[in-house]
Amino acid sequence: MKTNRFLMLLKTRGPLTATEIAKELNITTEGARLQLLKLTEEGLIQSVNESKGVGRPTQYFSLTELGNKGFPDTHAELTVKLIQLMKETLGEEALQSVISAGEERAKQRYQQQLNQNHSLEERIKTLAEIRSREGYMAEYSKDDKGYLLVENHCPICAAAKICQGFCTSELNTFKFVLGNEVSITRVNHIIAGDRRCAYRIVPLNY
Structure with a gap:
């Protein structure tokens, strides 16, 4: 269970120091270091030293590719084969x-759940809950x-890597369900090498 908590924290927060991890998980720094050493030996996390001014470099921990694979990528291999075929x-x-048809279904499904929310923040909150x-x-x-809508994981990442249409469809869906009164821009993209996908949502009268 502790291991899962470590991986989940690094997945959602990105690179952290042992001290930061210990504080977030309410454990001792020494206890955090022991778990981090174990996860490093298992190839699930990696560390890098960063120098920030005078003094010793600071050690940051992050997930490796193997660590990221522990989070679900929905039927990745089969999906990729079907897309290629x-x-x-x-x-x-x-x-x-096919992607466009899926987009229309998603728009309808999301809209049904967002219609009950009147304020923009309520709609964004509900959208985040649906996506989670x-x-x-x-x-x-x-x-x-x-507002900043963040997706820390992409369960269709393998498919999106070989077909950018999925990502375009996703952005189109967000724009549709949140309405014409906002501007939505993707500012981070997992496919481009970022740790997460993130969307800047700005009310036009903000």
């Missing part, structure tokens, strides 16, 4: 038609620029 036999246009149930480990925050 569709491209080869039916062509790009047919694949895009779908495996995206989503959360949101509010700041002086508007």
